[in-house]
Amino acid sequence: MFTITPSLGYLVASIGGFMDATQSKLSNRERKKIEKRQRILDAAIKVIAKNGFQGTTVAEVASEAQVADGTIYLYFQNKDDLLITIFEETMDRFIADGVKEIAKRTSPTDKLRAIVDLHLSGLGSNEDLAAVFQIELRHSIHTMKQFSQTKLRDYFNIIEGVIEEAQRAGELRADLDPWTAVKVVFGALDEMATNWVLRKKEYALKDMAAPTIDILINGLK
Numbered sequence: 139m140f141t142i143t144p145s146l147g148y149l150v151a152s153i154g155g156f157m158d159a160t161q162s163k164l165s166n167r168e169r170k171k172i173e174k175r176q177r178i179l180d181a182a183i184k185v186i187a188k189n190g191f192q193g194t195t196v197a198e199v200a201s202e203a204q205v206a207d208g209t210i211y212l213y214f215q216n217k218d219d220l221l222i223t224i225f226e227e228t229m230d231r232f233i234a235d236g237v238k239e240i241a242k243r244t245s246p247t248d249k250l251r252a253i254v255d256l257h258l259s260g261l262g263s264n265e266d267l268a269a270v271f272q273i274e275l276r277h278s279i280h281t282m283k284q285f286s287q288t289k290l291r292d293y294f295n296i297i298e299g300v301i302e303e304a305q306r307a308g309e310l311r312a313d314l315d316p317w318t319a320v321k322v323v324f325g326a327l328d329e330m331a332t333n334w335v336l337r338k339k340e341y342a343l344k345d346m347a348a349p350t351i352d353i354l355i356n357g358l359k
């Protein structure tokens with residue numbers, strides 16, 4: 139089980155401080171390598187969102203990133219590795235942002251609201267990323283299984299910890315199975331994000347956060 143504790147908050151802050159210090163010590167060459175790697179990932183997100191994973195070539199990603207084809211392989215093993223890295227780093231950001239945000243709140247249900255808001259706002263702020271994250275993952279069973287066993291489970295553990303905390307505080311029903319509730323919460327977020335990617339009329343995905351969590355919390359109560 140994953141729970142948010144002061145020590146974890148201190149750990150996150152320490153890691154953030156360490157990363158800031160490390161970044162400041164990087165040489166120009168190292169900094170340029172990091173920037174180039176990110177440029178390749180951003181290009182991959184854009185091209186895959188436009189053409190689909192199967193319709194995307196490494197050469198197209200290289201062209202969008204304005205690097206030589208061979209440069210891609212200095213940072214990533216192949217096209218599959220690019221896709222997996224996009225998923226993993228997106229989840230890393232969700233997890234890091236979620237941990238920091240819920241550490242600021244005392245009410246467990248407020249923490250759950252924060253998770254929902256961050257998830258939908260994060261995907262809603264980058265439509266290309268949302269398209270890759272919501273659509274292309276489903277096209278590879280192997281990738282989806284690998285992804286589910288690592289980063290997604292870590293994310294689920296955070297939600298489970300908040301739900302169990304809410305149960306202990308009497309804010310949610312004690313007879314709920316926490317793991318089932320986690321799947322219900324994530325399933326709702328996943329469906330909202332997918333519907334937004336496939337939308338026929340314009341609306342902001344972040345605007346769906348409040349009504350979604352209100353329905354979920356009232357049901358879980």
